[in-house]
Amino acid sequence: MSQPLQTSTNVPLKPSKNIFYKVSKRIFDIIASSFILILISPILGYVALRIKLEDNGPVIFKQKRAGLNDRPFLIYKFRSMKVINRQKDKQENLYNWPDRVPDDFVFKTTTGFNPNVTKIGRFIRKYSIDELPQFINVLKGEMSIVGPRPEIIEISSCYDDYQAQRLFVKPGITGWAQVNGRSEISHGEKIAYDLYYVKHQSLVLDFKIFFKTVYQAIFGKGAI
Template sequence: MTNVQLKSSTSTLYKVSKRIFDIAVSICIIILLSPLFIYVAIRIKKEDNGPVIFKQKRAGLNGEPFYIYKFRSMKIQTSSKKSSKNPYNWRGGVPDDFVFKNTNGFHPDVTKIGQFLRKYSVDEFPQFFNVLKGDMSIVGPRPEILEISDHYNDYQRQRLLVKPGITGWAQINGRSEIPHGQKVEYDLYYVKHQNGILDIKIFIRTIYQAIFGKGAI
């Protein structure tokens, strides 16, 4: 395991052009999909009269926490459960064989509309507002929950060197089915090789995967 050196492609020009791309695409998607957003909000509210948006703290750029937005897909009593205790007690980093969730089958605490939202990653769409705020980018390593990122070793922490994204290199190469070690390798590949062409490639492949419901981001 070696340290990743950021390429010269992470220049001011690249950062500015990526930010412009993020803002332009996010605004277009929010406007174009606003009818879907309204429909989903009505369905979520109608099913159990709970909140439409689920907020959760995630690790952002350089590990700075921020609130990520999602359409709520879990039942109220489940999505509202909170614990101050970190459920993990790893030493020396997150195990390479760790898998955060299993997307096979339906979880009993997922709502009816939530099953659709998760299959096609529609629950992730509110994160375009995170992109507009500047907390996230459209392309980048997926933002980790703090309970996991708090256990990163120095090697794993390198995935926090860039702004987290709605989708990334790891997501188009296996999405949530891959173990943590492989996900980190994919993310660090992106950190090292990020450029505009790679961003567009990831973005296009993500659209394809979302349409066909291949795994969950």
């Protein structure tokens, strides 16, 4: 596993101001996400139909996340939970750290059998298919294909100034933290990897992350 840059808390980071990089990254996002959405459209249609047939609830689940410069946006995911439990789940996603998010915090996802997850939900979660609608967020300009994963508002609201620097760039479907540990790393490690990305943004690094993600998806290395 690659080691993240140990970024000093005393040296504020600045996102890239390279116009060529920013324009090229946006062009890549539009072209790649459009191509991927067309390519996977049969999968999207099949999953949407299965979700609708199972309980006749909404196909898409929307959740508020922290975007570029901490501007909130609604992230799109295929719904994997039963409708009756959505409000309960929302109430459980509350965090209250007075100073900062602890470095040893690890976001716990539900493992094993969960009766609140639908049958199709278990399948799409296992293979991260529930995340595919986020390519629509990319087309809308709310996300990028590569960037720090968008944090839920309850957690990002507890960031200190150092941690908040990960919000200096547009959130992504995959990022440097995801290809170097994904869901298995602590919050402190995730921040270090994300700030490494903020400091070293480039097309070379973006493509490295993109192709490492494709490799991990094919060979099942961890879960985003």
